[in-house]
Amino acid sequence: MTAVLPERPGTLTPASPAAASRPVTADLLDRLAAVPGDRAAVIAADRELTFDGLRADAMRIAGRLAAHGVGPESVVALCLPRGAGLLSALIGALTAGAAYLPVDPKLPADRRRYLVEDSGADVVVTSGGGPDGAPLLPGVPHLDMAELLVDDRPAPAYRPVPVSGDTLAYVIYTSGSTGRPKGVEIGREAASRLLAELEDAGIAVTEGGRVGWNASPSFDASVQQWTRICRGDTLVMIDDETRADPALLAALVDERSLTDLDLTPSHADPLLELLSTDGGPRPLTLLIGGEAISPALWSRISDLTAAGTVRAVNLYGPTECTVDASAGWIATPAGEPAAPHIGAVLPGLRMRVLDERLQPVGPDGTGELYLAGPRVGRGYRRRPGLTAERFTADSGHDAEPGGRMYRTGDLVRVLPEGRLDYLGRADGQVKLRGFRIELPEIEAALTAHESVAEAAVVLRDDLHVAPGLVAYYRATGPVTGAALKDLLTAALPAYMVPAVFVALDRFPTTVNGKLDRSALPEPPSAAPASATEPAGEDDGLTASERLIAGVWTTVLRADSVGPDDNFFKLGGHSLLAIKLVSRVRAELGVALPVKAVYANPRLRDLAAHIDGLVAAHDA
Numbered sequence: 174m175t176a177v178l179p180e181r182p183g184t185l186t187p188a189s190p191a192a193a194s195r196p197v198t199a200d201l202l203d204r205l206a207a208v209p210g211d212r213a214a215v216i217a218a219d220r221e222l223t224f225d226g227l228r229a230d231a232m233r234i235a236g237r238l239a240a241h242g243v244g245p246e247s248v249v250a251l252c253l254p255r256g257a258g259l260l261s262a263l264i265g266a267l268t269a270g271a272a273y274l275p276v277d278p279k280l281p282a283d284r285r286r287y288l289v290e291d292s293g294a295d296v297v298v299t300s301g302g303g304p305d306g307a308p309l310l311p312g313v314p315h316l317d318m319a320e321l322l323v324d325d326r327p328a329p330a331y332r333p334v335p336v337s338g339d340t341l342a343y344v345i346y347t348s349g350s351t352g353r354p355k356g357v358e359i360g361r362e363a364a365s366r367l368l369a370e371l372e373d374a375g376i377a378v379t380e381g382g383r384v385g386w387n388a389s390p391s392f393d394a395s396v397q398q399w400t401r402i403c404r405g406d407t408l409v410m411i412d413d414e415t416r417a418d419p420a421l422l423a424a425l426v427d428e429r430s431l432t433d434l435d436l437t438p439s440h441a442d443p444l445l446e447l448l449s450t451d452g453g454p455r456p457l458t459l460l461i462g463g464e465a466i467s468p469a470l471w472s473r474i475s476d477l478t479a480a481g482t483v484r485a486v487n488l489y490g491p492t493e494c495t496v497d498a499s500a501g502w503i504a505t506p507a508g509e510p511a512a513p514h515i516g517a518v519l520p521g522l523r524m525r526v527l528d529e530r531l532q533p534v535g536p537d538g539t540g541e542l543y544l545a546g547p548r549v550g551r552g553y554r555r556r557p558g559l560t561a562e563r564f565t566a567d568s569g570h571d572a573e574p575g576g577r578m579y580r581t582g583d584l585v586r587v588l589p590e591g592r593l594d595y596l597g598r599a600d601g602q603v604k605l606r607g608f609r610i611e612l613p614e615i616e617a618a619l620t621a622h623e624s625v626a627e628a629a630v631v632l633r634d635d636l637h638v639a640p641g642l643v644a645y646y647r648a649t650g651p652v653t654g655a656a657l658k659d660l661l662t663a664a665l666p667a668y669m670v671p672a673v674f675v676a677l678d679r680f681p682t683t684v685n686g687k688l689d690r691s692a693l694p695e696p697p698s699a700a701p702a703s704a705t706e707p708a709g710e711d712d713g714l715t716a717s718e719r720l721i722a723g724v725w726t727t728v729l730r731a732d733s734v735g736p737d738d739n740f741f742k743l744g745g746h747s748l749l750a751i752k753l754v755s756r757v758r759a760e761l762g763v764a765l766p767v768k769a770v771y772a773n774p775r776l777r778d779l780a781a782h783i784d785g786l787v788a789a790h791d792a
Contacts (some may be wrong), residue, residue, distance in 0.1 A: 234265025339363030352617030463607030
């Protein structure tokens with residue numbers, strides 16, 4: 174069954190015959206070429222571009238890439254910071270007929286090197302030689318972004334290299350269950366269909382809208398965002414500081430008149446109360462996805478949709494099926510309890526909900542979700558065995574000749590009208606703050622240490638008042654949790670580094686001798702206790718230090734904190750930093766930016782910083 178979203182939120186209707194028989198969507202770049210040139214294409218802190226300017230940049234970059242032999246099926250690694258240059262390089266690679274590979278400059282050096290080597294990238298585009306000035310991989314041409322745009326001659330007319338629909342468009346890496354990240358290959362037609370389906374479903378509506386680019390370029394939700402320029406929307410780049418601070422993000426929504434904003438539930442929660450009811454175009458469209466949404470948050474968003482402040486849609490989809498596979502409007506009928514769901518499958522995909530014998534389940538049945546159709550990806554980059562395992566022959570009665578279906582590993586229940594209730598994973602994959610994580614990859618990094626004999630990592634739903642990762646390890650030599658955290662910080666993205674490390678003498682096992690994850694002990698309910706005595710009236714702390722200590726103990730669930738304690742070493746992370754800022758604002762009346770927590774992680778220093786803010790305000 175396929176379904177589309179009607180204009181009225183709350184219900185779903187089967188796809189119309191016209192939508193089902195839609196011809197192959199025009200390539201994204203064909204649509205981009207037709208947008209009026211004087212319209213704003215990109216607004217970023219470093220630069221603003223019209224569509225004429227973007228197309229001129231793309232042609233210059235494509236010409237330089239072609240001189241290095243880049244063309245269809247080539248892979249161009251983009252190791253660039255968020256900004257207008259990143260989008261110009263991305264469109265330039267596609268204009269040359271090639272695919273792009275996002276490589277976040279903030280990743281550890283070994284991780285960046287692995288992505289370039291494993292993908293077989295033909296060229297690397299960097300900014301000023303890259304984050305550390307060293308080539309990511311010797312032998313692979315490295316091109317500096319600034320030099321690519323240096324050309325006194327007028328840019329040639331915009332003529333992208335013609336490609337077929339199955340030509341590679343991009344490669345995005347996801348966490349790997351074998352301990353190695355795997356690259357997902359997506360073709361041009363699939364990316365083009367994604368945009369068309371968001372339009373048909375009434376999600377991408379206002380032509381010439383202003384869309385916030387909020388996702389990391391290495392996260393597949395970014396594809397949903399940048400493709401919007403191909404229909405003539407303006408892309409507003411959201412810098413890292415603004416992304417991390419709900420107050421700044423809410424202000425940007427109004428100042429830049431955003432019409433569309435993509436968020437994970439974790440980041441939507443603190444933003445909702447800050448959205449004004451009279452600033453910017455209303456209703457603002459919130460695209461929520463990346464992780465499961467709680468009934469409480471669903472209810473809060475439903476209240477805003479009922480008031481006309483926002484339109485909100487809950488999106489679900491694996492990277493392997495081109496970002497968004499299903500969609501459902503977030504709304505709660507009057508008098509009914511909040512009932513989160515992931516909506517119905519979009520028209521470019523067909524769902525198969527199968528039991529353990531690969532037989533379809535009936536209405537209200539539970540099974541594993543398989544997805545088929547033209548938006549299913551090509552497979553995993555240079556991993557034919559893994560591709561054959563996860564992308565199998567389509568067993569549906571309406572399967573196309575030679576069609577494949579992707580095994581998502583997600584358990585769902587089929588609700589009335591084709592909607593799906595997401596029940597969780599059938600394997601070791603988890604979602605944390607919107608990032609897809611294979612726990613075995615973290616475990617493999619831990620056991621790479623010579624003193625770690627065994628390791629297990631689990632996601633706890635209520636660690637320090639928010640979901641977080643806990644690492645358990647059995648050591649055969651002298652090693653501390655702090656040392657292991659440093660090891661993982663140097664090897665993995667920050668979102669994959671556990672917040673808590675627990676040493677065990679032995680791991681619990683089942684009767685069959687396998688690890689019993691359900692029997693792993695609960696982590697300490699509090700963050701590691703401070704070596705300093707609990708704060709009190711005679712503790713020698715300043716009034717601000719005592720107040721901040723009280724906020725920290727609440728946010729981190731710590732028994733005690735002292736003036737020399739470090740917020741992040743006590744288990745803090747980006748989401749808890751947002752909660753800390755909100756509490757400081759509520760209790761002290763101080764508009765503390767999130768970046769101040771990172772710049773002043775020690776309690777004593779943060780308190781002094783807040784004292785300075787108060788003094789400046791009162792002056």
